[in-house]
Amino acid sequence: MDWFEDWPQYFEALNNFSERLIDGLLTTIQLTLLGGALAFVVAVVLGLMAGSPSLWVRGPARVIIEFFRGISLLVLLFWMVYVLPLFWMANPGLPGEDFVRNNFLIGITALGINYGAYGAEAVRASLTTVSKGQWEATTALSMSWPHKMRRIIFPQAWALMIPSLTNLWVHLLKGSAIVYILPGINDLTFELDNLRRPTDIWFSHAFVGLVSYFILALILTLFMQILEARAKHKLGRGPSLREILSPDPKAAPPDAAVPVQQDAAQAKEGK
Amino acid sequence: MPTPTDPTVPAPREAAPSSSAETPVIEFTDVEKRFGDNVVLKDLNFTVSRGERVTLIGPSGSGKTTILRLVMTLEELTGGYIxxxxxxxxxxxxxxxxxxxxxxxxxxxxTRIGMVFQQFNLFPNMTVLENIIEAPIHVLGRPKKDAIEHAHSLLEQVGLPDKADAHPTSLSGGQQQRVAIARALAMDPEILLLDEVTSALDPEVVGDVLNILREVADTTNVTMLIVTHEMGFARDVSHKVMMFDGGRVVEEGHPDKIFTNPEHERTQKFLGAVLGHN
Structure with a gap:
């Protein structure tokens, strides 16, 4: 395979670039964590609003969701970096200039509202799957809206929305690569581009990039699976984390073992 | 006259509380409930006195459950006043x-009204104890210590003293319903609404749940509005039975009279069909 004959040199280049690549990786992780946190807040607020029976609450939420779902992240970033500052140029002294000049914050905000708009649908949909009886029980106990949401409805919807939110978060991780168009944001993709110069695109992107992003996505997914297992256990469905992680399979209750087997069987059928 | 309640005496059912000048606990005035064009209740007028236990019977779709749901504000009242x-x-x-x-x-x-549902509706994200103390603490503002003490005595009363830390999903249907009764009683309601509370239970545990409710009826002065298909229970516990059909009261009266000597043909037919099963 003469294809790989240059790779020893490439690994040397990788070693020389390692510091910058790690910086890029950290930037990508920061964008993913902070953007994801903002997206979650946006998703919960818009999702709760979109589920409201009042048109005055639901209407604006729907407009915001549809708008930010509909526009491209790339366009949103361009707009925020190149168009938004024009308002401050036209009106010097307007508050918030520090924000529009900070490309890192712009990147987080764009990721947050774009993916938050997607997440809002996941939040709204899982709230509607909490059974009507649960809502009625909270009414029968005279619970206020914030109280029932925080203590009864949201914790039950939470277990249902985690898989969708995991998807979106992995999307956001990969979407964070787009933020590299912003001047001064040297994320992983930006640094991979630098690595491409002394090596080639196969090594930098198709190998180093693929492995790095895949591992990051895998870590996110595993973390969210732990959250999901914990949330389900709290609802009395499925084993506790300790039981899942226990090396002794007997520690898990017998009924908890059944879905795992089913999944395995389904996976086999799928293949 | 209602006799003062003494829990030590399994007293025979006291006479129905006198519906004298005292304000009724529940009063329906010209109540109308419609779902779209479908009129479920029409021109409904009745009162329930303090401490009175009223059972609503009738075929399904006759509007009995809707009455309970209107009192609990789970349905929008489309006409009249409650x-x-x-x-x-x-x-x-x-x-x-x-x-x-x-x-x-x-x-x-x-907050003066409590309800027990056919499907229990316990909160699966909380333990049994948390289910019971949640509303007393956060809605009524009771001190946590008192709420927990009260919850334990209620669990004792419903025969589940050792299930405080259990998860609702680990309990049987009958046990879940007993917790649901404890949860409703923890709010010290003046009015307790029982909506077909045994319909979703296995036949062999129905008796346990009904016995607990009989005891609640005997030992407290809580006003009860009951929808049930358990005619024996209705007869034992209630002061008054109201027979519904098509959203109207067909016949009402003392359970002994309704069950042994119903006047209305519709009541006779309904009871014949229901009691025929037993």
């Missing part, structure tokens, strides 16, 4: 117009 202790629950008449009452007033009335 009064709790003489105060309007959902709407009132002001300057000749029917206007909704404030949420605050409605909530104040609603």
């Amino acid at each position: 009064f709790i202790d003489g105060e309007p629950l959902t709407h009132e008449e002001r300057n000749g117009k029917r206007v909704p009452v404030s949420k605050k007033r409605q909530k104040a009335l609603r």
